[in-house]
Amino acid sequence: MAAVLPPPPRATSVLVIGMAGSGKSTFAAALARTRQRDALDAAQSSAQGSADAAAAAAAAATPDTRPTPAYLVNLDPAVTTLGYEPNVDIRDTVDYRRVMEEYNLGPNGGILTALNLFTTKFDQVLGILEKRATDCQEIILDTPGQIEIFTWSASGSIITDALASAMPTCVAYVIDTPRTTAPATFMSNMLYACSIMYKTRLPFILVFNKTDVQSSDFALEWMKDFEAFQAALAGGNATEPSDVGAHPSVAAATRAAQRGEDQGYINSLMNSMALVLDEFYNNLRAVSVSSTTGDGIPAFFSAVQEARQEYLEDYRPELERVKRERDEKRERKKGEEVARLMRDMAMGEQAGAKEDGAEEEKIIDRYEGDGEIIEPDADEEMGTRDPDVPGTNQRNTHALPRSSGWDDGAQWPRPA
Numbered sequence: 221m222a223a224v225l226p227p228p229p230r231a232t233s234v235l236v237i238g239m240a241g242s243g244k245s246t247f248a249a250a251l252a253r254t255r256q257r258d259a260l261d262a263a264q265s266s267a268q269g270s271a272d273a274a275a276a277a278a279a280a281a282t283p284d285t286r287p288t289p290a291y292l293v294n295l296d297p298a299v300t301t302l303g304y305e306p307n308v309d310i311r312d313t314v315d316y317r318r319v320m321e322e323y324n325l326g327p328n329g330g331i332l333t334a335l336n337l338f339t340t341k342f343d344q345v346l347g348i349l350e351k352r353a354t355d356c357q358e359i360i361l362d363t364p365g366q367i368e369i370f371t372w373s374a375s376g377s378i379i380t381d382a383l384a385s386a387m388p389t390c391v392a393y394v395i396d397t398p399r400t401t402a403p404a405t406f407m408s409n410m411l412y413a414c415s416i417m418y419k420t421r422l423p424f425i426l427v428f429n430k431t432d433v434q435s436s437d438f439a440l441e442w443m444k445d446f447e448a449f450q451a452a453l454a455g456g457n458a459t460e461p462s463d464v465g466a467h468p469s470v471a472a473a474t475r476a477a478q479r480g481e482d483q484g485y486i487n488s489l490m491n492s493m494a495l496v497l498d499e500f501y502n503n504l505r506a507v508s509v510s511s512t513t514g515d516g517i518p519a520f521f522s523a524v525q526e527a528r529q530e531y532l533e534d535y536r537p538e539l540e541r542v543k544r545e546r547d548e549k550r551e552r553k554k555g556e557e558v559a560r561l562m563r564d565m566a567m568g569e570q571a572g573a574k575e576d577g578a579e580e581e582k583i584i585d586r587y588e589g590d591g592e593i594i595e596p597d598a599d600e601e602m603g604t605r606d607p608d609v610p611g612t613n614q615r616n617t618h619a620l621p622r623s624s625g626w627d628d629g630a631q632w633p634r635p636a
């Protein structure tokens with residue numbers, strides 16, 4: 221069967237998602253640093269000749285396999301400092317503080333609205349990413365701090381779907397390991413990860429971050445061994461930590477007793493959920509990293525390659541199927557429209573033999589011999605297109621809301 225999609229580009233896009241403060245931006249910065257170094261090493265070794273085996277391999281690499289710096293996209297409008305220089309930055313387009321003021325919103329509403337406004341221009345960004353995807357290895361997208369703003373918003377879905385349709389894409393779910401040592405927080409993180417994985421259906425990588433502070437061994441064991449998780453629960457520390465001091469007041473003692481009851485309920489809830497999540501753990505790849513020291517980052521890039529393979533084997537055939545069905549449906553509809561038109565014309569000929577035939581001429585004018593029905597004013601609706609930027613539509617661009625911190629002069633990608 222002929223392929224209906226263009227061949228996949230070289231790049232894999234990585235959507236970095238995680239709870240507030242889990243270290244998404246620091247992680248994206250660590251990825252950028254590592255790839256920058258890899259690209260530099262490859263360039264140097266190909267210039268100097270190959271001293272060792274790794275350098276020889278890098279030197280022998282073709283332009284298609286040679287390491288390249290990562291392409292970075294910041295989607296967090298509220299971040300003040302980033303540890304990397306983004307190539308595309310939402311803050312160049314939308315001023316989230318002005319959005320808050322003009323729409324009378326709180327911080328989260330401001331971030332969400334800023335992201336919505338940005339998404340209306342995402343076709344232009346996607347055009348740029350598609351161009352870069354042919355020669356770079358990874359495109360990293362750093363998402364807003366409040367996880368639900370991206371994962372459960374319409375704009376988050378639009379961005380994710382658009383990316384996944386254009387190139388191999390995976391999700392990197394960043395976990396704050398030191399803040400996940402209690403079974404309850406571990407479980408809530410896993411449930412969140414599970415819901416995102418089933419919502420996006422994209423290859424998924426769990427990233428246990430901050431391992432310089434806390435090893436992730438406990439979490440990996442809980443995922444592998446249900447009894448180890450049960451043992452942690454039996455220790456009575458499902459939630460962290462008790463606020464009862466050495467000499468509790470009556471109220472505090474009552475709260476503690478109350479908590480003792482809750483603990484029993486929470487433990488049995490955790491137990492049931494751990495059983496449910498067993499299947500989910502089987503489909504996961506997990507990597508432990510420290511974004512500050514760079515430990516584990518190369519292993520993460522290997523996981524991205526595995527995820528790319530999974531995308532090509534599982535996600536892309538589904539995408540092909542949907543596209544093929546849509547194309548067939550469109551062809552069928554076109555055929556039906558032409559048949560109806562022919563029928564109308566035949567009826568017009570019979571009835572209109574007495575009339576002057578003006579109406580019939582009007583119909584014929586709208587029918588182009590190749591079966592294409594030309595919508596009245598369709599050309600006008602399309603606006604002016606820039607052939608270099610797919611999706612650019614000058615007319616639509618100007619129709620976008622101009623208030624609220626829009627910067628129509630935004631430059632994508634950013635000047636170096």
Ligand SMILES: Nc1nc2c(ncn2[C@@H]2O[C@H](COP(=O)(O)OP(=O)(O)OP(=O)(O)O)[C@@H](O)[C@H]2O)c(=O)[nH]1
Nearest residue numbers: 240241242243244245246364365429430510511512
């Ligand atoms: N020790 C240690 N600290 C880290 C690591 N990664 C991130 N941090 C720290 O965690 C804090 C939060 O990091 P960010 O990168 O801002 O986290 P974020 O998820 O992007 O934050 P928001 O987008 O604001 O939610 C910062 O103080 C970082 O320095 C790590 O691997 N080790």
